[in-house]
Amino acid sequence: MIPEEKGVALLAKRIRLQGRAYPLFDIARLITQSLDRFRVRVSTVQPNGTDVPQALWVCRNDQTLWLTEAEAIDHALSKHLDQYYLSEKTKTDPPKGNFSFVAQCGLSGVLLGPPNYHGYQTKLKELHADRYARMHFDRFKSNVKIVHDEEVVAKWLEEQSWTTEYTDKANPEAGKLHSIEEVQEHFKQHHMAGAVEEVRHAEVSGDFQKQASRPMRDLV
Template sequence: MPQPAEGVRVTLVPAAEAVHLVVREIHHVARVYSLFDVAQILLAGRNRYHLQFTLSDKAPSLFVSKKDQSLWLTKEEAVAHFWQSEAAAEYYESEETETEPPAGNFQVVARCGMSGEWLGPPNFHSYQSTLRRIHRERFPNLPFEVYASRVRTERGEEAVNAWLDTMRKRVRWRPKGGDDSAWRFDRSEIERDFATRLFPEVFDEVRSVEIPGDIPAKNMSHGLLACVRIAGSHARKHPAILIPAICRLLESEHLSVFKREGKLFTGPARPHPLTTDAVLAERPSIIVNWLEANPDKKLAALWAGVLPEGQTEPGNEWFADLFWLLTQGHVLLFADDSLVLPRRRAPQGGNAATAKDKEKAPAAKAAKKKKRKKRKRTRKPKVAVPSHAKLIRSISRMSPTRLKQLKGPALIWKRRLEKRGKISSLVQED
């Protein structure tokens, strides 16, 4: 089980396209959905959310492909993926050529235990380079020591001939548009050319990135894939973490979000209670009056209660009138078919003011006219600040005991006069 990459944080973000489809459905059916339910709907499919990767300060940068949005922890993983992807054909071309097989007396041939490819005799000069090439191309996420431990050897003429048949054809590569001198049989030379010359053209080095949630697992490092699995499991256990992002996307779609009984909902319109004196057409009035007399009923019960006798299915005119009430917010139809009539309010500006309100008005006006008694603030007596001449004169005549009690500016003047020998009591002591 691969360990999650350190310093990488993955957040599931609702896809704007998926939220747009939810908004279209809400407008079409005029129903009210809990945002918690909307979050669960978005988490039900990987194509309905995006994966947002952010790195801590100490984590190294990630490499994202501009071609297929694959994401990698290291440059080596990104290069290995490039050669397995369709993008390699855009920059390099390859072909098979007929060559003479190597001559010699071979008894043992090594074979890859995972892919089944022939590696050649362990004492053959290209054995190690072939072993590392297959590991680099096919299994870059597996430690080389683990991969090498799975290599098996086979004896016999049949195994040797099978390896020699693979050596009769060799593959060579060159950059697209190159001449004949650009052909290379050594794949590592072509890989170095891509890593030094074309890598920035195919991959971006990023600290944060957002990619589709339905990206194939093969297009991501194992450590990042482990982070994605942890983030997805946490989001499915706690769908409410998506609600802030869903609210922002719904607002951009001009869909209302409101709170009811401590929960957040979205629907075609905010609850807009009718006034008690509202005048409606015949069918909307019948629907509203029935819901007011029969609260918390289902849609089937409504049709059974309001349709004329003998009619079992509502006609288009009933559907149109109910749809109008729903889109105006006068009636709420929830996802479970339950109907709610927002509490009707008294009309404004008419005869709504009751007798009690009229009686309270004069009393309120009289209360405003009462003035609070102002408290008289007692002023502290002004302290006369002696002039410098008077202060100097009084300090020069003070006794030593009195001089020790001086503070502030008087202490500063005492030190000055003491240096000049102007304090009579101190001069007499000397």
Template sequence: MVVTTGFFPDDAKFELLGDAMKKSQITYELFSVALLILDKEDRLSIVIKPADAEKRTDATLSISVPDSVPFLTEAEAVSHVLNRHLDKFFDTVEVETEAPKGSFLMVARCKRTGAILGSPTHHSYQKTLRDHHARTCPNAPFDRFKADLEMVREPEAIEAWKKSMSTRTEYAPKDRQEGEPERLESMDAARGFLLAFRREATVISRNQVRFPGRLLAEMPPGPLRDCVRYALDRQRDFPLDTANGIRGRLRKEGFHLYKKGSKGITYACGVRRKCRDPKSSFSDAMQKIFDCLDKTSGIQGKDVTLAVAGETADDAAKARVLADLNFLIGEGYIAKLHDSRLFAQPVLSTQAQAKEEAANEDATEEK
């Protein structure tokens, strides 16, 4: 593992999701809320730290400034900027040069991109390889990239390379300031220019990086992306860390969390739970609803209505039961789950409920 990873809700998406959850008055299992957030990457805010951050206070990650994509190293981030955002910093100029002279038996071709990179016997070969590697696959070890090159002996390919070498791309810095070079003759020179004169607009380093989950799809293949995706898959299988991580955010958004039993499932709802104090009293119609759910917890609202109103009751009688049921749900005496199952909150004194709620404030989910 190259980084430690945490998953949290994206602010804007969670605000919309939270509003919908509150309006529904539905009670959700905390794990279900976590899975709802983890289900879509654009609902996530991802936090990563170097795996050895606790041992090394100077351990950092790098960020491509133009698009906020994170990287393990500064070199990778700069290569990404050159590959994806070159036009933000440079105008490219094609300059005519003298084509290579002599006899060349073969040229190297990149299997990944199909680009002809030149003859191994030409003086520019190593530099061309370095530039191409930096632009197209900076996360791959250079030796592996070089070993994967294909040597092509067809005369047509050799002549095409010679023709391509009759021009050279140079880079003219945009918004050039006094003392800065007018032209840069290579990608390596462009890289050096960015680090010397445009560093703050190119790359920054942080001990911890938070980035939107939507950027996960834009991260180049490599150990960092693999590590984050592995952590995401594990949380989708069992979202313990994410569930604990969103507790504070749910409370901040006005949700109330509680356990059903001291070791039971944790629930979250926009309606504050109310237990039935032994001293409290309800109308006969509402008490019948409680009696029904105390006898058979987890049944649907329609079943409660039929049980309380009776099979032969008219629509008006059923509507009155349903109105009482919705009132008790809205007041927090009855919880309605996402699958429409209902359960009544227990009989508990006000003091005992307050003590239980205080314990829930500091509780976390356990394996």
């Protein structure tokens, strides 16, 4: 933890105006009382028995910290997709088969589809990353409920009657990407180097809860 220059300057001005001396520990307490008065410096260590230090990954779009490359990529795409890709919805045929129930997120009301449907797990993970990343995944998953209701099933089928295609903003002539999985692979090949960076040291604002992934926050 290190003082933030601007925040500490305002604190120093306040102390001078009061015209009194503060013990060192009181000054430290004043600094940590406000998130704009300090920054958090994070450094990796080399695990025992290995030659390679633990890596950190930074999403350059918002300077958030992640413990794995995959987490950083998922975050970049869930929060900053529109910086790299144009999305367009088009009408398509609904899923074939007889569906008598669907899973629904009890927190948001979002319909996830039947648990055995091929896109279910992807939809579940995307919803968690987009809206509830601060919540442990198992806890989030426990809020999913199964709904046996014809109107709800019909609503899900209507939602599935639309598909989203993506176009790379940097190279719109390259052709369309037809799924989020294709976008992920394309992103790794063409955009990851500029969006996600592997580091050994990083500094973030005092609001560590907002700039660090949940697994990292759990370590602090």
